[in-house]
Amino acid sequence: MSSNLTRSEVEDFLFHEAELLDDWRLPEWADLYTEDAVYEITSPSSADPVASDAANSLFLVSDRIDRIRARASRLMKKTAHAEFPRSKTRHMVSNVRITGSNEAGTQIRSNLLVYRTKEDTTSVFMGEVRTTVTREGDALKIHHKRVILDLNSLYNQGRLTIIL
Amino acid sequence: MPLDNPRSAGLVSVNAEKHSFRVNRAAYKSKEVFEEEKRLIFSKCWLYLGHGTELKKKGDFATRRVGGRDLIFIRDRDNEVAAFYNTCTHRGAKICRERGGNARTFACPYHGWVFNSEGKLVSKNTSTGYDEHLNDDGHLDLVRVPRLESYREFYFVNFNPKAISLKDYLAGACDAIDALSDQTEAQQIILTGEHSYTVRANYKLLAENSYDGYHLVSVHATYFDHLRETYAGTPAAHVVDETIRSYNTRGTARGLGMGHAILDSYVPTGRPVAQWLPSLGLGVKAEIEAKYARLVERFGKERADYIAETQKNLVIFPNLVINDIMSTTVRVIEPEAPDMMKVTAWALGPSDESPELRAMRLDNFVSFLGPAGFGSPDDIEMLEICQTAAEHTPIEWSEISKGMNGAEDLRSAHGAPDDEVQMQAYWTQWDLVMRGIETLEV
Numbered sequence: 001m002s003s004n005l006t007r008s009e010v011e012d013f014l015f016h017e018a019e020l021l022d023d024w025r026l027p028e029w030a031d032l033y034t035e036d037a038v039y040e041i042t043s044p045s046s047a048d049p050v051a052s053d054a055a056n057s058l059f060l061v062s063d064r065i066d067r068i069r070a071r072a073s074r075l076m077k078k079t080a081h082a083e084f085p086r087s088k089t090r091h092m093v094s095n096v097r098i099t100g101s102n103e104a105g106t107q108i109r110s111n112l113l114v115y116r117t118k119e120d121t122t123s124v125f126m127g128e129v130r131t132t133v134t135r136e137g138d139a140l141k142i143h144h145k146r147v148i149l150d151l152n153s154l155y156n157q158g159r160l161t162i163i164l
Numbered sequence: 165m166p167l168d169n170p171r172s173a174g175l176v177s178v179n180a181e182k183h184s185f186r187v188n189r190a191a192y193k194s195k196e197v198f199e200e201e202k203r204l205i206f207s208k209c210w211l212y213l214g215h216g217t218e219l220k221k222k223g224d225f226a227t228r229r230v231g232g233r234d235l236i237f238i239r240d241r242d243n244e245v246a247a248f249y250n251t252c253t254h255r256g257a258k259i260c261r262e263r264g265g266n267a268r269t270f271a272c273p274y275h276g277w278v279f280n281s282e283g284k285l286v287s288k289n290t291s292t293g294y295d296e297h298l299n300d301d302g303h304l305d306l307v308r309v310p311r312l313e314s315y316r317e318f319y320f321v322n323f324n325p326k327a328i329s330l331k332d333y334l335a336g337a338c339d340a341i342d343a344l345s346d347q348t349e350a351q352q353i354i355l356t357g358e359h360s361y362t363v364r365a366n367y368k369l370l371a372e373n374s375y376d377g378y379h380l381v382s383v384h385a386t387y388f389d390h391l392r393e394t395y396a397g398t399p400a401a402h403v404v405d406e407t408i409r410s411y412n413t414r415g416t417a418r419g420l421g422m423g424h425a426i427l428d429s430y431v432p433t434g435r436p437v438a439q440w441l442p443s444l445g446l447g448v449k450a451e452i453e454a455k456y457a458r459l460v461e462r463f464g465k466e467r468a469d470y471i472a473e474t475q476k477n478l479v480i481f482p483n484l485v486i487n488d489i490m491s492t493t494v495r496v497i498e499p500e501a502p503d504m505m506k507v508t509a510w511a512l513g514p515s516d517e518s519p520e521l522r523a524m525r526l527d528n529f530v531s532f533l534g535p536a537g538f539g540s541p542d543d544i545e546m547l548e549i550c551q552t553a554a555e556h557t558p559i560e561w562s563e564i565s566k567g568m569n570g571a572e573d574l575r576s577a578h579g580a581p582d583d584e585v586q587m588q589a590y591w592t593q594w595d596l597v598m599r600g601i602e603t604l605e606v
Contacts, residue, residue, distance in 0.1 A: 041536065043357035045263065055523035058357030058511045060536040062527065070390045074538060079385040082541035152263070153360035155506060159535040159544055 005106050005133070005140075011096045013133065013140045014110060018091035021163055026072035029163065034134060034141045039063045039071075041164060044151040050130070060160055061147075071163065082161040087118045089162050093129075105134030105143050112147065116162050123157040125164055126150050176595040177561070183568040185588050186561040189554040192366040197598075198502040204597050205482050206231035207323045208604045210333045212484040212496050213237050213247055215512070216317035217353040218264075223281055226264040229498055229506075230321055235309060236260055237319070240281040241268070245314070247321050248283050248306040259306075270306075279306050316345040317352070318494075326605045333604065336420030336576070340478045343471050344488050346463065347437040347455075348514035354494070355526065359509040361535040363544050365551035367483060367497045367505040371590060373543050374485040374495070375427040375477035377417060377581040378566060381408060383546055387538045390531075391432065391443075398442040403432040412582040415474065417567070419576040423481030423593025425586035428474045433490035433532075436517065436525040438472040448521050479586070481593050486512075491529035503551050509534060564588060 020029040033039065041061040042049035054062035063071060074080045095111040107130070114125040127149040134143045147164045154160060175188040175197070191197055211231045218226055219239035226237045227250055234250040236259075252259050257274040260267075269286065271278045276289030283306030285299055298304065311322035313330035315338060320330050331338065345352055363370060373379065381388070388404055395401045407430060415429040434441035438455035440448065459468035476488040485495040495509040511529050513522060532539035553559075567583025568574075574592040579585035596602035 043359065045358045045360065046356075052357070054526060054530075055519060056356065056526070058355055058359065058526055058534075059530055060359065060534060062530050066394065067390075067531065070393060070538070074386045074390065077386055077389075080542065081383060081545040084545075154535050155360060155362050158362050158364065159541045161536065161541045 005098065005101075007096060007098055009140070010098060010106070010108055010133065011093075014093045014096060014108070014131070017142070018093050021091055022089050024075075024086060026075050026163065027069075030069045030072040032140075032142050033065055033068050034136065034143050035065055037065050037068060037141070037143055037145075039068050039142075039145050039163075041147040041149065041160065044149050044153055049146075049148040075161075075163070080161075082159060083118075085119075087116045087162055089117075090115045091164075105132045107132050112164060114162070114164055116157075125157060125160070127164075129164075173599060175598070176591050178574075178592075180570070183565055184563070185565045185568050185574075185584070185591070186563055187591055188560055189562055190560075191594075192369060192551065192554045193502050195502055198499070200598060201499070202232060204600070205594065206499070208327065208597060209482055210311075210313070210320040210322045210327065210330050211482075212480070212494075213312070213319045213321045215354045215494065215510070216245060216314060216319060217351060217515075219245060221266060223266045223268055224264075225260070225267055225281075227260055227262065231323065232499075233309075233323070234258065235321070236270075236306075238267075238281055240283075242282070244282075245312070245319060246281075246283065247309045247312045247319075249309065251307075252277055253285065253304045253306065254288075283308065316341050324605065328604055328606055333422060334480065335422040335424060337422075337424040337426075337478065337480050340420065340424075340426050340476060341486070343467075343476065344486065344492065344512075347459075347471060348516055349458075349462075350514055350516035352492075352512050353515045355511040355513055355522075357511070359507070359534040361507050362500075363505050363507060363547055364503060365505065365544075365547035366502055366554075367499040368590075368594075369547040369550055370497050370505060370507065370543075371479050371483065371485065372564075372587050373547060374487065375417070375425060375479050375586050376584075377411070377427050377429055377477075378584065379543075379546070380411070380431070380582075383542050384539055386542070387532060390538055395432075395441075395443045400432065400442045403441070407432045412580045415581045416578055417581055417583050417586040418578040419571075419574065419585060419589030421576055423575060423590050423597075425479060425589040427477040427581055427586055428470075429477075429581040430473065431475050431489065433475075433528065435472065435475075435490065436521050436528070437514065444524060448518075448524055451518055451521055479590065481590060487533075490532060491525050493529065493533050503555065564591065 046052050078084050092113040097109050099109050100107040110129050112129045116123050130146045132144040133140050175191045177186040214237045222241050224239050228235050236248045236250050250258050252272040254277050259270045259272045269278050269280050278287040280286050285304045309321045310325040391404050417427045419425045434444045438452050440452040456472050478486045483497040487493050492512040493509050498506040513525050564584045564587050567579030567585045571577035574588045577585040
């Protein structure tokens with residue numbers, strides 16, 4: 001199992017994910033996910049975003065692998081109008097901690113700060129990320145990623161069309 | 165017709181002979197028009213406040229901004245739904261700063277006046293200095309909005325005491341709300357979680373977009389790509405392109421009176437109530453088919469087909485959208501400025517559906533709708549580039565003529581799903597209210 005991961009291995013992995021996103025290498029980003037992966041962003045209005053479940057409450061994003069790949073390939077197209085011309089983004093990942101490990105993989109908590117600039121408007125997304133990573137052969141893969149934004153709404157950001 | 169309000173006169177231009185319907189872009193960008201809209205549209209129309217099922221228990225409340233007014237939407241201790249202005253009657257502080265919760269009383273944080281859930285002033289936090297009969301007439305109780313009425317749990321407020329009844333106002337939209345509410349013999353409920361976001365554009369651009377069938381193929385090309393990929397290898401693989409080809413030959417766009425309109429169309433997304441497609445998986449097939457069968461029993465096949473299979477994009481004038489499509493969303497648009505709106509959207513679903521179907525409904529919702537879906541953000545981009553161009557080019561008119569026909573009252577005109585008669589219905593009402601011809605009063 002992956003319980004023997006070190007914090008620096010985990011950090012390198014999360015920094016690599018951030019780099020792929022900022023470089024808009026989105027199909028490669030989607031390849032970081034396992035076949036049974038889930039990528040989620042909870043609703044900013046959620047009273048309990050850690051425990052909430054996309055099966056019975058409305059999230060901003062709740063993608064299984066098919067839609068993770070579809071999200072990545074959609075954003076590569078000019079016809080993804082919301083991201084054309086593409087935003088510039090900068091993902092800052094910090095406060096990385098390994099918080100546990102079980103048969104599903106290694107649990108990680110980290111803080112996330114993302115700047116997104118579209119045309120001449122910059123918006124900021126900030127929050128906590130809970131990631132479960134697992135080893136597949138030599139590679140680390142993401143089994144579950146949940147982003148919990150420190151927001152009450154997207155009134156300041158408008159939309160959330162980049163990947164966090 | 166008399167031009168009772170010269171400021172708005174001439175912003176909607178109709179030439180019946182040429183079948184031309186035009187809207188002056190000042191209607192999207194002018195500060196003067198925006199102020200007039202506050203005085204007329206948002207002070208005379210019934211405006212959506214919330215859904216009764218958001219307030220489950222006595223004392224449940226939500227704070228909302230409606231037509232620029234901050235309100236408390238509450239179920240009081242007698243189980244009555246009420247709406248108060250969110251301000252202390254003493255010196256004006258906002259008495260409730262939470263988005264929602266449950267409360268038996270509201271204590272003003274400034275000097276400690278306390279109001280109960282029926283708005284009654286129960287304490288002034290002092291025993292001196294006030295005449296004991298000062299509030300005998302109740303003028304220091306929380307102030308209720310002039311009118312609060314509901315139709316099938318959709319609660320609306322009206323700031324004009326003389327307004328016509330909600331039911332008269334909703335006109336033909338009642339039938340559309342019935343078709344939605346009748347999906348279940350239990351109750352349609354607002355599900356947990358909401359999408360709150362802004363769009364840097366005039367609120368009417370989103371109203372127009374919400375039932376625009378014409379933009380579907382161009383703006384949502386990537387969503388149809390996604391559907392094609394999802395359906396690949398299933399018996400539904402051919403359905404996407406077949407539906408796009410036949411889109412404007414099935415269904416209608418039609419005015420419902422009073423500026424409301426609906427787009428009835430057919431898009432192959434599958435519907436929790438009640439249209440099963442192979443892409444939805446065998447797990448929910450039996451339940452969806454049983455729901456359809458029950459609708460046929462209750463309403464006959466024709467109405468059941470309408471309830472079950474037709475995608476309905478409804479706009480209730482001026483700012484409520486109820487889209488019953490791959491999932492059901494209730495979306496309210498709050499104008500903040502001529503070029504800025506706040507949008508709040510919820511998912512609506514039957515209280516008696518299985519956990520599997522509920523999960524599918526929510527999954528369908530986020531696949532397309534909301535600020536991070538595969539559909540809505542591309543719409544938003546269109547609205548924002550329309551706004552920018554309205555403000556920074558000298559072109560005066562937008563042409564909204566598609567499907568314009570000889571209907572005597574464009575507010576009840578019918579057209580094809582990719583026509584623009586629904587927007588003509590909206591703008592006709594807008595023009596009549598802004599000119600003071602349609603007073604919406606008894």
